[in-house]
Structure formats: C-alpha cells, structure tokens
Amino acid sequence: MQTLSKNQQIVFDLINKSTEPMKAYSILHNVQKKGIKAPLQVYRALDKLVEIGKIHKIESRNAFIACHNSSCQVSKATAFSICEICEKVTEISSASLSKYLTNFKDKDGMKYSKYNLEFFGLCKKCR
Amino acid sequence: MQTLSKNQQIVFDLINKSTEPMKAYSILHNVQKKGIKAPLQVYRALDKLVEIGKIHKIESRNAFIACHNSSCQVSKATAFSICEICEKVTEISSASLSKYLTNFKDKDGMKYSKYNLEFFGLCKKCR
DNA sequence: TACATAGTGTTATATTATAACAATTTAAAT
DNA sequence: ATTTAAATTGTTATAATATAACACTATGTA
Numbered sequence A, B: 001m002q003t004l005s006k007n008q009q010i011v012f013d014l015i016n017k018s019t020e021p022m023k024a025y026s027i028l029h030n031v032q033k034k035g036i037k038a039p040l041q042v043y044r045a046l047d048k049l050v051e052i053g054k055i056h057k058i059e060s061r062n063a064f065i066a067c068h069n070s071s072c073q074v075s076k077a078t079a080f081s082i083c084e085i086c087e088k089v090t091e092i093s094s095a096s097l098s099k100y101l102t103n104f105k106d107k108d109g110m111k112y113s114k115y116n117l118e119f120f121g122l123c124k125k126c127r
Numbered sequence C: 001t002a003c004a005t006a007g008t009g010t011t012a013t014a015t016t017a018t019a020a021c022a023a024t025t026t027a028a029a030t
Numbered sequence D: 001a002t003t004t005a006a007a008t009t010g011t012t013a014t015a016a017t018a019t020a021a022c023a024c025t026a027t028g029t030a
Helices: A007-016 A024-034 A039-051 A093-100 B006-017 B022-033 B039-051 B095-102
Strands: A055-058 A063-065 A076-085 A088-093 A116-122 B057-058 B061-067 B076-081 B089-091 B112-120
Touching: A007 A024, A007 A039, A007 A063, A024 A039, A039 A063, A055 A088, A063 A088, A063 B006, A076 A093, A076 B112, A093 A116, A093 B022, A093 B061, B006 B022, B022 B039, B039 B057, B039 B061, B061 B089, B076 B095, B095 B112
Parallel strands: A076 A116, B076 B112
Antiparallel strands: A055 A063, A076 A088, A116 B112, B057 B061, B076 B089
C-alpha cells in the first residue's frame, strides 16, 4: 500500500467520497480551495492513481471512479455497468467474469495482459 | 442495408480503407478535398455511422474503425484487441465470447443490452 | 553528500467534441 | 404534383478534454 503524494491524496479523497464518476475539470473546480490550480495538476494525479489502481477511468464517459474491488488486479482487469439514463456506474466484481476474460484467447491463441469492459443498460431505478 | 448520405459515405469510405483506427481530425484533414470543411460535419457522420453499426469507436483511443464483423449486432456488442506498442486494433469475433457477455448477468441478475470490451497486450509483431 | 526519481507549479497550447442557427435535401403521405 | 416531416448539410463560434515544455522542489537511497 503505497503512500500518496499531497495532490494525489486530495484528488483521491474527492473521487473516493463521490457517489458518481467525476470528470477532470469537475475535480479541478472542487479542489481549487485546496490549492490545486491547474488542469495538469489534476491530470497528473489522475494518471498516477489509475496506474496504481486506486481509481479507474470510465473510458466511454471520460470520468473517474474509485476502485471498490479489493481483488482488482491493479486496474488490469476492469468491468463496469453503466446506466444509460441516470449514468450510474458500478464496478462489477464477478470472479467468473474476470476468470473468463483473463483466460480468453483469440483466434491466434493470443492472451491479453489487460482489459476493460463496459456494459450498458438501465439500472433498477430507471427501468 | 441503409444507403448513406454524401458525407456519411465520404467518411465511411475513408475509414473503411484505412488499416488503422482513425481520429476525427485526421479524418477531417483527409476529406477536406472532398468538400467537408468543418469538424461538425465529420462528427455528425461519425455519430450516424456508429449508430447504424458501420463503424465502431475505440473508446480508449478516441478513434474509429470500420466494422468487419458481419455478425456484429449493430454495435451493441463489440470487442477489440489493442496492441499497446504499435496501436494495431483488431475487432474480435468470437461466438463464445459474445455469447458469454450477451448472457452475462450481474449479482442482481441484471442483464445488459450492450457492451464494449477492449483487450490490451502486445500483438504478434511487437512481442 | 551526492545522485536519481518522483512530484509540483506554471503558462501556453493541442486535441476532442458540441451548441446554435439557417438552409437544403430526401422520403413518404396525401 | 404538393405538402409535410425528418434527416442532412453548412457555418461560426465555443466548450470540454488533455498534453507540451520548462523550472523548481521534495524524497528516498547509495
């Protein structure tokens, strides 16, 4: 468990307490009172947090959420469900899914070191 | 099989003959000689082409490739492999993979109407 | 101490994408 | 054929997302 730098901690705390994915400039607005003034400071913290698996990027939304999956392989194997109405995003932690995808081989027998999966649909509330 | 409008056809032809994913502004530069002058003209064509499943967006790369998977469910179920060195992207057409993911239910028994999966690794050439 | 590595602060700029409005084309339905 | 609705186009401006480049500071470690 690596210790975070000042900016990394500030950005992580904000994302971690958010109930929804946060976008970079929304993060910026929220941390300006903590002394982080420029986009690059946010992006650098985000890059590092993604790298060490504390947060994940939801690629289809350009937004970031904290990792709540303790067994997550340092952001090498991620899966999310996304509600197309309310935009609620949930990290999926299914052992069988991650096993299936981690072991998946393509036609040429090639295995991959990393994957990201995004499911779309309507959440319970929105159906 | 829907007929494409003029701009849609121009954009599709370009992407379709490209051997690699194309980014929106690269597309724009390439079609300016055909009379498409503004980003929005490109983005509108891209939106439509994605909607009808003729192309897919590689979300992690903000780039677009033609669909070469005849059985692809109109862009409702997409899977790609991405080489992290040469950035070669290939659409995966595996019946067992699409079956597994299409039928995947989360903890609450919820099924999803759509998914996008991106695998990362090194392609044959780059290993 | 010296050195390497990681992190910070700052300005400027690149890249990706959409808003808003007016006009035109297309397809279908009278 | 004429009307009508839907889709597409053209255009300018601007929003949103992300990185380059440079100087400096902090941290860990040999």
